[in-house]
Amino acid sequence: MIRVKVRLFATLRENRDKEMIIELPDGATLSDIIKHLNIPKEQATLLLINGKFAKLDEALEDNDTVSIFPPIGGG
């Protein structure tokens, strides 16, 4: 098992904690976290692992920090 810190932002915080530790089986990916948290794919468009942008199929490692955002913009 691995333990991953997950941070959620903007609308993804509605009815969810903004930060949590999640335990997942070895080899779990970002996609597994999205499913675990019941986040529709189109609402999880900006994904980072340890501050670097990542894709849904990217595998996680123990103690990673994952940040998930819906579509956002500004300037």
Place this chain on the structure above:
Amino acid sequence: MNKFIRVDMTSLKVTIGEVPEKYVSLGGRALTSNFVADEVKPTCHPLGRNNKLIFAPGLLSGTSAPNSGRISVGAKSPLTGTIKESNSGGSFSQKMARMGIKALVIEGMPKDDKFYVLKIDMNGVSIDEAPAEILGGTGNYEAIKVLNAKYGDKVGIALAGPAGEYRLPTANISFKDPEGNIRSAGRGGLGAVMGSKKVKAIVLDDTGAGSVPIADPEKFKAASKVFAKALLDHPVSGQSLAAYGTDVLINILNEAGGLPANNFTAGRIEHNDNISGETLNATISERRGDGKVSHGCHPGCVIRCSQWYPDKQGKYITSGFEYETIWGLGANAAIKDLDDIAYIDRAMDDVGVDSIETAVAVATAMDGGLLPWGDGKAVLDAVKQIAVPTPLGRIIGGGTAVVGKVCGLYRTPVVKDQGIPAYDPRPIKGIGLTYATTPMGADHTAGYCISGNILKVGANMDPLKKDGQIEYARAMQIGTAAVDSTGMCLFVYFGIADNPEGYQALIDMINAQYGWSLTASDVDELGKSVLKVERAFNKAAGFTNAHDRLPEFFEYEPCPPHNVVWDFTPDEIDEVFNF
């Protein structure tokens, strides 16, 4: 728009003439930059008699096109010494366009020491002496009340605030918004140019103005509908900006390690949730009172990224409470209280200074020991001193480069003496190319490479890598120069970047209004031509490729958490303008 108005402040004479042939097909930035390049001596002193200040609505301003209410202002900048275009919301642009005014030029300067108000209505222009109660450090909020009482609540107003009266390089031009609050053409010190010409305010009374003529109304209406749908259908321009404002960027930049902190010594902070867009939204929602989560800065805005931020009792403090300002004070100057930041934002609007330049100057002053780190009360006091002005007020009002010199710092985040905004160029490389090369001095809006690097709108780039960034920074600057000429708010980009139909609708609206047949490639050429004109002015003013560089410290001070430095070579940077 068939009137070209020139006000000569030396002779106090007004000329209302036909639009010169060269400018008939131009608007917004294309018009202001071409005009400045044509008529302003590149080597002139920006505060001297040879500089000229021009106001121009965009091509689509005054029509029913959504988000078309931006006003462009141009001159040679007293902050950078370069050509400058700065644009703003408010009702000024739409009123000018409906009054048929293609451009308003202010030139010369009076010999005496009096300030004036230019009053423009359908009968012409009058030059009135400015009322004493709006001079000598009176804030912009009060000045708007006085001018409303004198000229009528519905007039449009452009103001040089106290900082403009004192001709400080951070001085903006403030525009009254539909509710009598303040929007700003912030960057580049154009308020100081207005102050140097002794114009305290410009008042527009559009009573009796007709509507803007449209060559093909049916086609215009159809294109406008497609365009509005593109904006509203996109999750950023249709939902996110209205809910959280631009301040939603605090958290994504913080997570990505590109949120400049403590005068550009780190890319991440721990108190992000004190100042984030999520907190801004929650605070306004909880306090209610005058608070509004969402608000448009000009009639016809469908994106509504602005808001009204109230105090604990629900009383209005400020509006248009932007990411850049909140970042500059909250992360870069480490002020951890959003209310403190809101009061400083209000004070900056009231004094009439650019909230980016001033916030960056404040953090630089903290690095230099001139102000205590993170002390919101001390910063509020210092900003208010600009209205006196005390020596500290003048130093902060002098902008980042001045503060850096006064404090003996090498870590002074400027390009061409303009403060670097809210995205660190070391971990987000594309935006560094824009800062370095835009003719405006460090300006994120001139080529917003954050979009494809961080927000993944319009492109999907790796912000930590150089790959493709040169071409991207070039394309974004070209596209922006074109959009800045339409009167459109730059945020329309989010709605049309990945929606070819929406982009075509923008071109269709212009064609329907003027009876033209522009193609996408013509629009691209327009953007290129604007950039070339601006760059040629700068070259004639003495700027070379050696000025297109970031401050040296970015090359040898790694930015945590990614611990990367700025590593584009001079030859690579120079490729951005190779077109």
